[in-house]
Amino acid sequence: MEVTARAPGKIILAGEHAVVHGCTAVASSIDLYTSVSLRLRSEGEDTIKLQLNDIGLDFSWPVGRIKEVLSHLGSPFSSTPTSCSLETVKSLAALVDEKSFPDSKIGLASGVYAFLWLYTSILGFKPATVVVSSELPVGAGLGSSAAYCVALSAALLALSDSVKLDVSQKGWFTFKAEAELVNKWAFEGEKIIHGRPSGVDNSVSTFGNVIKFKSGVMTRIDSNMPLRMLITNTKVGRDTKALVANVSARKSRHPDAMSSMLNAIEAISDEWSTIIQSHAADDLCLSANEAKLAELMEMNQGLLFSIGVSHASIETILQTTMEYKLASKLTGAGGGGCVLTLLPTHVSGAVIDKLVEELESFGFQCFTAGIGGNG
Numbered sequence: 433m434e435v436t437a438r439a440p441g442k443i444i445l446a447g448e449h450a451v452v453h454g455c456t457a458v459a460s461s462i463d464l465y466t467s468v469s470l471r472l473r474s475e476g477e478d479t480i481k482l483q484l485n486d487i488g489l490d491f492s493w494p495v496g497r498i499k500e501v502l503s504h505l506g507s508p509f510s511s512t513p514t515s516c517s518l519e520t521v522k523s524l525a526a527l528v529d530e531k532s533f534p535d536s537k538i539g540l541a542s543g544v545y546a547f548l549w550l551y552t553s554i555l556g557f558k559p560a561t562v563v564v565s566s567e568l569p570v571g572a573g574l575g576s577s578a579a580y581c582v583a584l585s586a587a588l589l590a591l592s593d594s595v596k597l598d599v600s601q602k603g604w605f606t607f608k609a610e611a612e613l614v615n616k617w618a619f620e621g622e623k624i625i626h627g628r629p630s631g632v633d634n635s636v637s638t639f640g641n642v643i644k645f646k647s648g649v650m651t652r653i654d655s656n657m658p659l660r661m662l663i664t665n666t667k668v669g670r671d672t673k674a675l676v677a678n679v680s681a682r683k684s685r686h687p688d689a690m691s692s693m694l695n696a697i698e699a700i701s702d703e704w705s706t707i708i709q710s711h712a713a714d715d716l717c718l719s720a721n722e723a724k725l726a727e728l729m730e731m732n733q734g735l736l737f738s739i740g741v742s743h744a745s746i747e748t749i750l751q752t753t754m755e756y757k758l759a760s761k762l763t764g765a766g767g768g769g770c771v772l773t774l775l776p777t778h779v780s781g782a783v784i785d786k787l788v789e790e791l792e793s794f795g796f797q798c799f800t801a802g803i804g805g806n807g
């Protein structure tokens with residue numbers, strides 16, 4: 433039996449980091465996907481295999497070995513989403529030889545622990561081959577880990593004996609209760625990878641569209657405002673977990689100043705959502721609204737710099753786009769990763785081509801992606 437599930441990446445339009453501290457963020461899915469194919473193997477073949485196509489790594493574990501490592505838990509098998517303890521993560525590390533990861537990808541070992549936790553919790557010890565492939569750059573702020581956890585949870589739940597998702601029709605993912613279950617499991621995977629995620633990434637990847645997210649509660653934003661964003665990848669790798677921890681450390685050193693800045697970011701997110709939600713399809717205020725969003729992006733970026741998550745590569749992109757009178761901000765955890773540049777409707781294709789050429793001459797990679805598709 434075989435099933436394939438896919439989930440989109442995301443951009444955070446406003447409010448990253450602040451959202452970890454209970455403030456509002458606005459995020460949108462993008463049309464770049466991670467796919468997970470899961471094929472159950474016959475009982476005679478006693479291994480669980482994981483193939484990570486994009487980083488060229490394969491793992492194969494005898495089921496008996498996984499049972500041995502998890503023996504302190506009895507069976508982790510569970511029909512409701514359960515968190516993986518730190519102690520269990522440490523045990524799972526015995527199954528993953530971190531030396532097999534290229535230096536730059538060492539942080540990805542936690543993605544394999546997340547796989548093992550979700551797999552054994554949802555499917556128990558059934559032998560299978562799981563193949564992961566992604567259109568998303570890894571660790572670049574576009575939600576690659578969330579898309580991985582969502583697609584993986586969806587594929588596992590689709591083959592679980594206890595959950596029985598209806599996969600008979602393409603639209604099954606739109607059934608809310610099922611999507612919520614996928615989202616909850618994906619969040620457990622994200623916790624293993626990121627330590628203290630807000631949940632915005634897995635929520636937007638599961639449900640798609642443009643969403644507002646605050647303290648674990650997601651609200652869909654129905655917007656008629658066309659949004660064009662240039663996405664520039666600095667190609668500077670970074671670690672979301674470390675950046676989130678650094679912001680928390682700065683907050684404990686400067687509680688008043690940091691709270692004011694996080695609250696200011698929340699005000700920016702709230703204004704973002706008001707503008708795009710109230711924009712009518714035939715609205716004559718398009719360029720005025722675009723100008724407001726550009727200002728909000730500039731302010732958001734200034735605050736992200738102040739809370740300590742910008743990077744020299746991000747600043748180079750900001751300076752370049754500023755010469756074109758275009759507003760930009762980092763998206764995701766920062767410290768490298770990707771930068772968004774708002775492309776208002778009045779900006780011509782020729783201008784965009786020139787900007788892209790200039791940015792790419794620094795070694796950055798530019799692309800556009802469809803915003804707000806299905807989860």
Ligand code: PMV
Pocket residue numbers: 447448449450451452572573574575576626628629630631632633672676763764765766769
């Ligand atoms: O860089 P990414 O895709 O991991 O996004 C992280 C977003 C943060 O707000 C920094 C963390 C979170 O969990 O919300």
